[in-house]
Amino acid sequence: MGHMLVTGGAGFVGANFVRHVLSRTAHSVIVLDKLTYAGSLTSLSSLRGPRFRFVHGDIQDAALVDSLFAEVDVVVHFAAESHNDKSLEDPRPFLNTNIVGTYTLLEAARRHRVRFHHISTDEVYGDLALDDPTRFTEESPFDPSSPYSATKAGSDLLVRAWVRSFDVQATISHCSNNYGPYQHVEKFIPRQITNVIRGRRPRVFGDGTNVRDWVHADDHASAVLAIIERGTIGRTYVIGGVGEIQNKTVVELILTLMGESSDGYDYVADRPGHDLRYAIDATRLRTELGWAPQYADFEAGLSATIDWYRHNETWWGPTKDTVETFYTARGQ
Numbered sequence: 001m002g003h004m005l006v007t008g009g010a011g012f013v014g015a016n017f018v019r020h021v022l023s024r025t026a027h028s029v030i031v032l033d034k035l036t037y038a039g040s041l042t043s044l045s046s047l048r049g050p051r052f053r054f055v056h057g058d059i060q061d062a063a064l065v066d067s068l069f070a071e072v073d074v075v076v077h078f079a080a081e082s083h084n085d086k087s088l089e090d091p092r093p094f095l096n097t098n099i100v101g102t103y104t105l106l107e108a109a110r111r112h113r114v115r116f117h118h119i120s121t122d123e124v125y126g127d128l129a130l131d132d133p134t135r136f137t138e139e140s141p142f143d144p145s146s147p148y149s150a151t152k153a154g155s156d157l158l159v160r161a162w163v164r165s166f167d168v169q170a171t172i173s174h175c176s177n178n179y180g181p182y183q184h185v186e187k188f189i190p191r192q193i194t195n196v197i198r199g200r201r202p203r204v205f206g207d208g209t210n211v212r213d214w215v216h217a218d219d220h221a222s223a224v225l226a227i228i229e230r231g232t233i234g235r236t237y238v239i240g241g242v243g244e245i246q247n248k249t250v251v252e253l254i255l256t257l258m259g260e261s262s263d264g265y266d267y268v269a270d271r272p273g274h275d276l277r278y279a280i281d282a283t284r285l286r287t288e289l290g291w292a293p294q295y296a297d298f299e300a301g302l303s304a305t306i307d308w309y310r311h312n313e314t315w316w317g318p319t320k321d322t323v324e325t326f327y328t329a330r331g332q
């Protein structure tokens with residue numbers, strides 16, 4: 001049984017990870033989260049008991065981070081500014097949290113000799129042409145497009161340097177797009193589901209041909225746990241999903257699953273610098289660590305996610321209008 005610190009555990013992927021760990025392992029978990037607009041204590045509200053503790057704070061607070069690292073043997077670092085569209089409006093919080101925040105954690109990891117896992121994204125590899133047969137692997141070069149992905153790549157390089165120079169016991173994972181419960185309505189799938197629930201037409205950026213590879217957040221969680229338990233220190237692992245799907249196909253599927261006409265959506269202004277396609281080759285994770293996704297059927301996972309948003313309007317409702325005001329101002 002280990003003592004784990006999870007940064008950003010009140011966010012989408014972090015909350016799913018904490019639930020996964022508490023239900024599948026004997027670890028105790030401390031969540032450190034600043035509760036930015038993206039964090040919600042409600043996502044963790046059903047988690048009580050001696051194995052769980054929440055600490056409200058900033059990963060840039062070196063004294064607080066130091067005191068928490070003294071209590072644990074594993075740190076899993078999810079905390080980040082995570083939304084591309086917000087990074088195009090104001091990159092500074094991305095630099096502060098993603099770069100300075102990760103640096104603060106790495107310095108504590110160096111002092112306390114804890115096992116450290118850094119959560120990153122496939123977006124650091126840039127994008128692929130729609131007809132490119134290759135997929136991202138652990139050897140793909142970094143080529144980030146947005147302020148968000150550039151700051152994630154910067155944080156990854158810091159982790160690599162702290163492993164090499166200071167022998168920090170770290171691993172890194174780069175996952176493709178996640179979906180599932182507790183995802184903020186600013187993101188693509190929840191935005192469209194909640195639009196349909198509210199009687200508003202879904203909004204697809206550009207011509208909708210952009211491709212993403214979707215992973216259920218619970219499968220991301222099981223992959224991270226496998227890396228913590230069986231991964232090789234200093235190694236990077238890419239995590240990929242059930243396959244590549246065009247954005248317009250995802251929206252049409254959402255509309256169909258929700259009983260609407262599949263053409264009931266609008267094309268809106270494209271995202272500046274919009275990455276065309278992400279694709280992942282997760283062979284290392286599958287062969288070395290024996291990982292396989294549980295949500296292999298995207299349609300079934302999407303259907304369960306739609307049900308979750310239908311039954312949890314109290315969770316997402318208060319943020320919906322702010323998000324739509326943000327996008328309306330951008331012509332989206």
Ligand code: NAD
Nearest residue numbers: 008010011012013034035036038039058059079080082178
């Ligand atoms: P999110 O925006 O839903 O959650 C981020 C969490 O971090 C929030 O709870 C927020 O309050 C917290 N946070 C932000 N700044 C902080 C700070 N300075 N100190 C402490 N806490 C802070 O993000 P997410 O989608 O859950 O992503 C989590 C991680 O997973 C990120 O590192 C992201 O890059 C990575 N990732 C996400 C996806 C995806 O599809 N969502 C895919 C691959 C990788």
Ligand code: TDX
Nearest residue numbers: 082083084121123177186187188191203204205210247
């Ligand atoms: O309303 C929308 N319409 C639309 O067409 C929104 C919000 C998005 N999109 C498009 C843009 C992307 O091609 O859908 C795709 C997915 O968009 P996001 O949900 O914003 O995700 P993306 O930019 O791909 O990044 C996500 O996956 C990688 C996460 O937000 C990142 O944190 C993660 O690193």
